[in-house]
Amino acid sequence: MSGLWARYNKLLDAQPLLTKCFTSLTGFTVGDILAQKFVEPSDKPYDVMRTVRLGSFGFLFHGSTGHYFYGLLDSKLPGTKPVTVATKVIIDQTIWNPIFGCAFFGYLxxxxxxxxxxxxKKLNADLKTAVMGSWAVWVPAHTINFAFVPPAQRLLYINTIQIGYNIFLSFLGNKAVDEEKPPEL
Known part of the structure; x- marks a missing residue:
């Protein structure tokens, strides 16, 4: 396991953007697989293209924007003092979170x-739920992230948490506008 971790860090040093894109591809792909296999009704056939859509969103959008957004936050607000951490969490959840939600639904x-x-229609039906659902997961997760996780590992940490959160996003992103509410987090 230490060899895999060393290899990941070597790739992160050599190709940070590409490595983070592949990390996000993995997180979004696994989250959708879990959503389809274990959360949603089992009478639906597995939708491979849905997983491809979610994985490609992770690769094309989440990995790249996460690399630049969290890099910008760290450059403008360096350090781990409680006020700095709280400021980063507030910026992430009040500015980035709604932008991310619009991009997620727009991409799909x-x-x-x-x-x-x-x-x-999708934004009107589900953006508020996505943003508020995010608060339950990402406020505590990002408090830990910004206080304890080294900047180079932020996206890996986020994608680890994101696998579980992506079950929620996958459900929300792929439900018809008039379907029932998403599962509780």
Whole structure:
């Protein structure tokens, strides 16, 4: 296991952006697989393309934006003092979280070939739930993240937590606008 960790850190040093993109691809893929296999009704057949959509979102959007966003936060707000950590969490959850939600639903909308009207309906139906659901997970997770996790490992830590959170996101992102509420976190 230590060899794998050393190899990951070597890749992170050599290719930080690409490594974080692949880390996010893994987190989003695993989260969707778990959502489809263990959370949603078992009478639905497994949707491979749904997993591809979620994984590609992780690779193309989450990994790259996470690399730059958390790098920016760390450069503008260095350190781990409680006020710095709290400021980073507040910025993440009040600014980045809604942007992320809009991008997540927008990406799924686009790759599924849906209309702008479908996108606005989805935002109206589910963005508030996604943002508020995020608070339950990410406020405590990011408090730990910004206080104790080295900046280079932030996205790995986030993706570890993200696997569980992606079960919620996968359900929310793939439910029809008029379906029932998502499962409790």
């Amino acid at each position: 909308n686009a790759v599924e070939g849906k209309s702008w009207n479908d996108y606005t």
